[in-house]
Amino acid sequence: MELLETLKASSPVFPNDLSRIIFVKKEDSIEKGFKVLIDNNILAAPVYDEKEKRYVSFFSMVDLIYEILDIVERESLPKGDISSVMTMLNDKNLFCKQRITDIANISKREPFIIVNAEKRLDEVARLMSKNKIHRVAVLDSRGELCNVISLSRIIECASQLFGIDNQLTKIGEKTISELNLGRNEVITISSDKRALDAFKTIAELGISGIGVLDSGGHLCGVISDHDLNVIKSHCQYLSLLYLPICEYLDAMKKLTNSPKHVITCTYNETFKEVTQRIAENKIHRIFIVNEENKLKGVISLLDILEQIVWAQKLHEN
Incomplete structure (x- = not known):
């Protein structure tokens, strides 16, 4: 896609919905990290290790699913809002794990990949496709987090460029059948x-x-x-x-x-x-x-x- 060849990974075309870079800390509680995801309506956030002064993984909703499933296998979940439920579970010592570092990327769903802010977005797209990942963290020359590029935002951007981008327009005219899409097993x-x-x-x-x-x-x-x-x-x-x-x-x-x-x-x-x-x-x-x-x-x-x-x-x- 021609547009991706002209933009860098630091481009504001791909911020989160609030145009702020959201992250959580490795030693934060699971409850706090989960609240960050919920309050910002995101599925994952980079995890920062204050001791090593670097980003080490993503903390995601799937990680939380693992933790909840671990609990419900042993105990019925109480009713109440998320804060009161977390408190009750903690009081009963039902959580086997307490901090974000204990469950971040527990699913081993995809590798944590960092890219430089100067990298072209078409190169980032290829990297994401090759590694089958849904997001990458972008660091500037100082090692500071300056962007998180999500797969959904790239697709959202691409959807606006049919009729503008020549490469995308050509492929956009082909049918799903012609592109042989959707042939894999469906769960x-x-x-x-x-x-x-x-x-x-x-x-x-x-x-x-x-x-x-x-x-x-x-x-x-x-x-x-x-x-x-x-x-x-x-x-x-x-x-x-x-x-x-x-x-x-x-x-x-x-x-x-x-x-x-x-x-x-x-x-x-x-x-x-x-x-x-x-x-x-x-x-x-x-x-x-x-x-x-x-x-x-x-x-x-x-x-x-x-x-x-x-x-x-x-x-x-």
């Missing part, structure tokens, strides 16, 4: 299982979301790590984990402003249409269905990025 779960079981699958497989199928095999919902953001304002969330997924999805629709239906596409739609739909709905994957709403495939943000990077390589050759 799903039945709607009669518990929401807790869905999060266990997410944690065990190191994925960000899972499709939900009804008794007829039709796609009826999605459960993702982003659901945990609901904890911020809805105190009953933790108890929702014990509900059947069908009831959990109904509750989530009432509690959030998320789409009331699953965002899908077909193999006949263009890359441009699918990329823009992902960006507009701020989702991290889109499921491919047939005319009967039967699930056929899934396209991730990394799949979208790979196509953008591939278009760049073809242009260079």
